[in-house]
Amino acid sequence: MVVSVIATGPTYARVARTDLVAGRFISSADVLRRKAYCVITRSLARRLFAYEDPLGQTLRLENEPFVVIGVLSQLPRALAGPAGDIGNHVIIPLSTDRTRFGIYTAITGQGGSTFEKVDVSQIILQMADDRAVLDVANAVRSVLERHHEQEDYEVTVPLELIEQMKKQRLLWNIMFLAIASISLVVGGIGIMNIMLASVTERTREIGIRRAMGAKRRDITVQFLVESVTLTTVGGLLGIGIGLLVPSLVQWILNLTTIISVWTLLLPMAMAVAVGLIAGLYPALRAARLRPVDSLKED
Numbered sequence: 427m428v429v430s431v432i433a434t435g436p437t438y439a440r441v442a443r444t445d446l447v448a449g450r451f452i453s454s455a456d457v458l459r460r461k462a463y464c465v466i467t468r469s470l471a472r473r474l475f476a477y478e479d480p481l482g483q484t485l486r487l488e489n490e491p492f493v494v495i496g497v498l499s500q501l502p503r504a505l506a507g508p509a510g511d512i513g514n515h516v517i518i519p520l521s522t523d524r525t526r527f528g529i530y531t532a533i534t535g536q537g538g539s540t541f542e543k544v545d546v547s548q549i550i551l552q553m554a555d556d557r558a559v560l561d562v563a564n565a566v567r568s569v570l571e572r573h574h575e576q577e578d579y580e581v582t583v584p585l586e587l588i589e590q591m592k593k594q595r596l597l598w599n600i601m602f603l604a605i606a607s608i609s610l611v612v613g614g615i616g617i618m619n620i621m622l623a624s625v626t627e628r629t630r631e632i633g634i635r636r637a638m639g640a641k642r643r644d645i646t647v648q649f650l651v652e653s654v655t656l657t658t659v660g661g662l663l664g665i666g667i668g669l670l671v672p673s674l675v676q677w678i679l680n681l682t683t684i685i686s687v688w689t690l691l692l693p694m695a696m697a698v699a700v701g702l703i704a705g706l707y708p709a710l711r712a713a714r715l716r717p718v719d720s721l722k723e724d
Contacts, residue, residue: 429470430515431487432548433523441550442501449481449496457519462526465496465517469680485516490526492518559583610696613660614704621653621708625715633717642713649712653705654698661697665690 438444439451447468456463464485471480471494480494501515551566553559563583570579625632632645668690672683 427473428514429487431523432515432517433520434517435520438517438550441552444501445499447497447499448479449494451496452517452519457521460521460525461519462490462492462522463495463519464492465498466494467498467500467515469500470514470516471497472680487516487518488527492516610700613657614700617653617656617701617704618708620656621649621705622711624652625649625708625712628712629715632712632715636715636717645713645715646709649709650702650705653709654701657697657701657704658694661694664693664697668693 432438434452435457436452436454439446444451446465449465451465452463455461464487466474466480466485474480474485475483480497483494484491485494486492498515498517551562553562560583563581567581570581571577635645669685672685675681676683
């Protein structure tokens with residue numbers, strides 16, 4: 427199995443804002459004593475140890491044994507590296523990495539292999555003010571351009587990623603809104619047709635109610651209630667499916683899903699509104715039927 431190994435110190439947990447779910451992170455004593463300890467992500471722990479407790483287990487990195495002392499939920503996407511894999515990482519002490527694997531990285535190409543000395547492969551800068559992030563990112567790029575003849579580096583700015591994600595989310599929201607609007611129109615037309623058919627089949631029932639003293643308002647309310655009941659039942663079924671599917675996605679794909687109260691209440695309110703709008707015309711048509719004409723129907 428191919429994993430990404432990060433050699434760092436204890437301050438990485440604070441700067442990267444990692445979320446420990448079990449055990450502990452690398453300490454200063456581990457770095458000082460060159461301990462063969464490691465911290466792994468939760469998804470990697472499941473792949474390696476299934477449902478066993480990963481703490482205290484031993485894994486091998488290039489045949490070197492490392493003891494698992496902690497488990498992370500996942501790394502921030504901005505720190506996951508070029509591949510963007512946030513769930514397949516192993517974190518070890520920097521001193522242990524230098525002792526066990528050296529300070530040279532082998533780069534294999536078509537013409538053969540070369541060895542490159544790597545002192546630092548990743549630097550994380552944490553700003554006290556969010557407004558200074560973009561300015562500092564431009565300054566960092568300028569410094570790297572002066573000291574690197576080749577562009578063998580990458581500057582990742584979380585704010586840029588956030589803006590890009592906002593644009594993508596806006597596009598997805600527009601697409602989902604269009605699909606939901608079409609679904610509501612089609613559903614509303616279907617409910618209206620059902621209610622119109624119900625009015626036609628129950629013409630005699632309407633005539634009997636009118637003859638016994640029911641007012642047009644009573645007939646209108648009756649059919650509106652039936653229409654809203656249909657959409658309310660459909661809305662409740664939709665909420666049940668909406669709660670089940672994210673749970674399955676989180677369990678199967680190990681993705682974090684967020685369900686807010688508004689995502690449940692808003693569709694329910696829209697379903698009730700569709701029931702009122704779609705049932706209004708059939709209800710008014712039923713209320714306008716004359717009792718005499720209704721009683722003539724078989």
